[in-house]
Amino acid sequence: MDIAALSGEIFGFIPLGDIMLYITPFSLFMFAGALIFTFLIAISKTETQVEAEFGSLEDNRISIDLKEFKIRRFLAIICGLATSGAMITGDLFNFTLFVTLIGILNIGIVSAVKIIDVLDSAFQYGLIAMISSMPLFSGAALILGATGTLSILNLAQIQPNPMVYFGSALILIGLLGESGVAPFYATKAEMFRTPGSPFILIIHLSSLLIITRAIEILLIINTF
Amino acid sequence: MKTLAEIWNNLANPKLIPRLFSLTLAIILLIGLFIPMNLNDNQLYVRPEIQEQINENNSLAPYDRGGIPLIEDAYVKAQYPNNSQNLGKITSYLTPLALLVKDNTIYFGTSICASPGGILDEILYYTRGFDTILESSILMMAFVIASWLGLNFTMRRED
Numbered sequence: 337m338d339i340a341a342l343s344g345e346i347f348g349f350i351p352l353g354d355i356m357l358y359i360t361p362f363s364l365f366m367f368a369g370a371l372i373f374t375f376l377i378a379i380s381k382t383e384t385q386v387e388a389e390f391g392s393l394e395d396n397r398i399s400i401d402l403k404e405f406k407i408r409r410f411l412a413i414i415c416g417l418a419t420s421g422a423m424i425t426g427d428l429f430n431f432t433l434f435v436t437l438i439g440i441l442n443i444g445i446v447s448a449v450k451i452i453d454v455l456d457s458a459f460q461y462g463l464i465a466m467i468s469s470m471p472l473f474s475g476a477a478l479i480l481g482a483t484g485t486l487s488i489l490n491l492a493q494i495q496p497n498p499m500v501y502f503g504s505a506l507i508l509i510g511l512l513g514e515s516g517v518a519p520f521y522a523t524k525a526e527m528f529r530t531p532g533s534p535f536i537l538i539i540h541l542s543s544l545l546i547i548t549r550a551i552e553i554l555l556i557i558n559t560f
Numbered sequence: 561m562k563t564l565a566e567i568w569n570n571l572a573n574p575k576l577i578p579r580l581f582s583l584t585l586a587i588i589l590l591i592g593l594f595i596p597m598n599l600n601d602n603q604l605y606v607r608p609e610i611q612e613q614i615n616e617n618n619s620l621a622p623y624d625r626g627g628i629p630l631i632e633d634a635y636v637k638a639q640y641p642n643n644s645q646n647l648g649k650i651t652s653y654l655t656p657l658a659l660l661v662k663d664n665t666i667y668f669g670t671s672i673c674a675s676p677g678g679i680l681d682e683i684l685y686y687t688r689g690f691d692t693i694l695e696s697s698i699l700m701m702a703f704v705i706a707s708w709l710g711l712n713f714t715m716r717r718e719d
Binding site for chain 1: 697
């Protein structure tokens with residue numbers, strides 16, 4: 337499909353060799369949104385979870401110590417930057433690399449908590465993230481084999497064949513696993529039950545933006 | 561016999577999710593066996609014919625792209641030639657150590673010496689350089705997480 341028909345007129349290009357980043361109103365909006373959110377979490381402090389204690393009037397406060405705060409903030413900022421990069425990338429393989437980077441960082445952000453349930457589900461999510469790197473990269477490789485190019489600008493002008501459809505299906509299942517969408521949601525939902533709110537939210541935001549962008553890319557590649 | 565509601569309920573158990581995911585992936589991969597697959601001949605990142613360079617006893621096989629550094633361009637294609645105008649100039653450069661290995665054996669291309677200093681792959685470092693940056697940052701983030709956990713959870717464990 338013509339890129340201009342789906343995501344609006346192309347404003348410009350950022351040439352990085354064969355990897356040509358292109359900016360459309362759609363991608364620019366999500367890019368700026370991810371950057372603004374990253375800035376907001378970079379300057380914010382973590383929440384303190386307050387739990388009412390049973391049988392008394394006391395409160396139980398779960399707060400985060402400074403060390404854990406620092407590593408989480410660092411990983412959350414990198415995750416935000418990776419998300420914004422994935423929004424404007426114009427290359428299929430580049431996109432899958434960004435998605436994998438986000439998957440690793442999502443595990444990292446929750447890996448420092450001391451709640452066993454959360455760690456258990458983070459482990460299960462890690463398994464899915466590891467498995468899904470296989471369909472992601474092999475899907476990109478199949479599309480490269482079928483069309484001879486990886487640039488989305490060029491793929492938009494190529495008539496798709498069954499091999500491209502299958503490659504896209506592989507990329508889609510990889511993305512579903514990596515971003516934890518509908519049937520595979522349970523692991524990620526459990527991961528959110530940890531103190532340290534603004535940094536946890538980047539996990540949510542990144543998967544939301546990634547899946548939106550992925551649908552755009554897959555539509556561009558698979559329709560003619 | 562499980563009711564539909566019980567099956568839906570099981571989706572909320574994180575332990576079952578990797579199994580469900582791998583099952584779904586396996587089904588899709590099995591469907592893939594029936595998809596007609598053939599390589600498009602018009603490839604951007606070209607490879608020589610399989611075994612062609614090896615049969616020629618080329619010691620750089622399978623990575624020989626020809627060319628002389630700074631004099632004759634090697635055979636490397638780019639998607640957008642305007643973005644990488646110096647492409648192919650240094651692909652054939654070999655370090656003195658690599659030259660030594662290349663002159664003494666015919667297995668240079670398949671040995672560890674071929675990567676990364678031995679044969680400069682300009683696809684990896686020039687036209688698709690941004691991918692290489694991202695790949696190494698994935699690795700770096702994995703090490704950051706692992707070393708932080710190792711230092712703070714394994715070595716200085718209080719509770």
